[in-house]
Amino acid sequence: MFRFVTVRLLQGLLVLLAIYAVTFFLVAATPGSPFSTERAIRPEILAQIEAFYGYDKPVGERFVTSVSNALRGEFGPSAVYANRSVTDIIAESFPVSLKLGSLALGLALALGIPVGIIAAVRQNSWLDYVPMSVSMAGICLPTFVMGPLLALIFGLIFELLPVAGWFGPEYVILPALTLGLYYAAYFARLTRGGMLEMLNQDWVRTARAKGVSESTIVWKHCLKGGLIPAITFLGPALAGIISGSFVVETIFQIPGLGQWFVKGALNRDDFLILGLTVLFAALIVVMNLLVDIVQVALNPRLKYE
């Protein structure tokens, strides 16, 4: 177990390094520079600015400095917002995105998994058909349709919830729904599939022949295996929620990381892009590691190796 986690962490670190390198050189190869503005700047001043940010050095050297800084948790200043460091920006907006993302994921799991289990247990009844049709619709609706639709219904027509900004707990509801419903639908379908596969196994018949009740069959005999597809999807779901948050934070005007990522890309803010990319990548790596650990814990046929 310890060995497994260490090895996987080292692998994760390598992945992060690779992602860092790819992002760094892609950004460096992009035409233009973070310091170009609409007004002409005198060449000597531009040279000074470039020297301040280290842009006078060759790209290889900049990469080495950048990586060693990043290893110490330093992502440098924002190249566009002069008086703020990337770490500041992350520290300020990460909690916002974390709240939104974890609520969305929590909602997706809390809604999707029970619905999936019930649909499987009551296969071919309305408890199966209705949620599964709704979830199919949910999967087909992209975030940028779902978001405005929810805002229209709950914000404008019924005037129940605020549709933009980030001021109190009620402001998180619509964005979290927009982001989470899609994954709730996905988790419901995956859980239903997983549970159905378990319920049709020969060993369920063995359990029935022993006099085990139907509820015990679901909880004790089928749940572990039935949840595996949903758990496997947690890694991709997190990645999807992160990229979905770029859209949702823009729709609902939320000061989270997603907005900064969009701004950073538009402004050619090299340091910000790098910092955020590494952060997102690290989140996904950690999530995938957790998923692997849970999977081994659920499935006795897998071993830590």
Add this chain to the structure above:
Amino acid sequence: MALLEVSDLRTSFYTRGGVVRAVDGVSFTLDKGETLGIVGESGSGKSVTCYSLMKLIPEPPGRIESGTAIFDGQDLLRMSARDLRKVRGNRISMIFQDPMTSLNPYLRISTQLIEALRIHRDIDKKAALNKAIAALEEVGIPGASSRVHQYPHEFSGGMRQRVMIAMALITEPDLLIADEPTTALDVTVQAQILDIIKERQERLGTAVILVTHDLGVVAGTCDKVNVMYGGKLMESGTAEQVFYDPIHPYTRSLQKTIPSLQTKGADLYTIPGLPPDVSKPINGCAFYPRCPYPKVAQPEGERPQLVENGDGHCFADCRFCDSSAPIESVLPKHDAGDVDTAQDIREGEGAA
């Protein structure tokens, strides 16, 4: 009074391809401690008969259309789900054909072994576990006290079937239904498993329904035999009657397929043709198209009922073939011109 009395059991499956009459009016009785064999080719309805008794038929598509199965005074087919759960795993246990898929891979052997005990007996975990270990030892699993904590995938097929036997018998049921317990195992293990079932049964006084497609197995282990074909009984009686003195052409043909009864060096006999498609109506006799006896009439009407030939030996009274001659006389003779054995083929190649 009989322990189990099944009469006119009919079970169908409503599939897209039509109504599959898997079991079509089967009746038999079983006394305490007795062993009943059910033999027949694949698809003859052996498993469905067993599952129907335990109400383990998936509904839909399956449906138990009619019949009664009186077990110790109560009709299994008309019990409430609750009462039925009290019988399952407690007074009637079951062993399934494929030990590789019949144990839950996500749960430890210990959990699965003690499950029935914990449901049906007032016993704490510790005591149940001790019983489970003892049960594993009784079916010959070495190192039972440590192996009991392992998962099914750590056991071989033969070992898993031993676990299934231990699990089924841990509550000392009155009736054990074993649905082809050895078919999925290799030949050397088959005999051991049958011996274990036999030994445990004698020790506990359990009645057994042993399903098999091997008439040879039946002869050695069973008191009584039902021969099934196309969802109906073709012949029933004591093992001796059915095995040594078969009456129905189907039973006689089956008997001819037992390898150890055939002359050494002769070709293995297999019944030509295929078992009937029970989703189509069967006219007169299900075995007619494959029957080796001279045909004397066109089959028509209801399939024949069982009639008794004295001493409880029953057979479907077929009037469409003349089965008076011994079967050897009607089987096609081996044609010397055919290139059949490996020896022949090798010689043939050498000559070419």
